[in-house]
Amino acid sequence: MYGSSVNETWAEQLDTGTGLIQLMTLVQGIYATVSERHDLTPVQARLLCVLIGGPRGMAELAQMFGVEKAALTGLMDRIEKRGFAERSAVPGDRRAVQVTLTAAGRRAASAFHREMGAALGRLIDPIPAEDREQFRSTVAGIVMRCRTSPSSE
Amino acid sequence: MYGSSVNETWAEQLDTGTGLIQLMTLVQGIYATVSERHDLTPVQARLLCVLIGGPRGMAELAQMFGVEKAALTGLMDRIEKRGFAERSAVPGDRRAVQVTLTAAGRRAASAFHREMGAALGRLIDPIPAEDREQFRSTVAGIVMRCRTSPSSE
DNA sequence: TATTGTTATACTCTATAACTATA
């Protein structure tokens, strides 16, 4: 059941856990499709989106992504080779580097973000109007509670 | 924003799209953590779970997973080497093979499935009782509608 | 000594293209 793709179920009688797995698969698929349409891998798209918020250090990014620093090195090498982000020196700490979006990176990031928003909108719009706000707040609640008690214990 | 990990937001004022992205990230993370705890990659766990439902052909699995047949060959090579599934001949079509779980594969699959259910339960349980059924049905509705109009057009 | 980041190596997952064997 928890390996199920979206195309094999009864869906109206879906228990919540199975529903969450299928929703995850669905959103993941949309994220992958939109990324690909912008000639990005999902991880690259995520990196660009994070960098919209401002420059970050390598270790900081690794921690945000839950991967080792060495993985970030490779990821940055590829994104830098494509001209979407740059490493630059950090004044005051000669070990560290700052990762910043280039102009092309900003364009790519916001184009991706815009299309992702539209795609998610098509998912959300058909929700009956009277259910929408409660759905939003239930999702927000789940996410918020998991900030407090990180499930990865 | 759409690159955000779960650890950086206001969460109570989360719009639905951003909430869905973070929920996806959250469930993905749980799936990865539980997989790892069973010494499986997420894709391997998914394969085992699908096979609980009975034997499948390689092309059938490739289609379910949305990958090329060649990717399934590699995936099966590794899962078979670990003793979790087997290829066997299909009577009546000498080109085809059937993929079946071994006893060890069934054990691994159901152990994973059980722990995944428990982990998702911890996500769902804190939802206020009066919201739970509507949440379930809203999720089911999203998933169902996307079976009808596949978002990947 | 601790931290920041890189290099080297290996493995999984994936795609594409070319191929074999059967239908």
Next chain:
DNA sequence: TATAGTTATAGAGTATAACAATA
């Protein structure tokens, strides 16, 4: 010709371990 599956090759993403430079 079409379908089922494999092989070969290449690239992305990841982990681990060893390393350099700086704090």
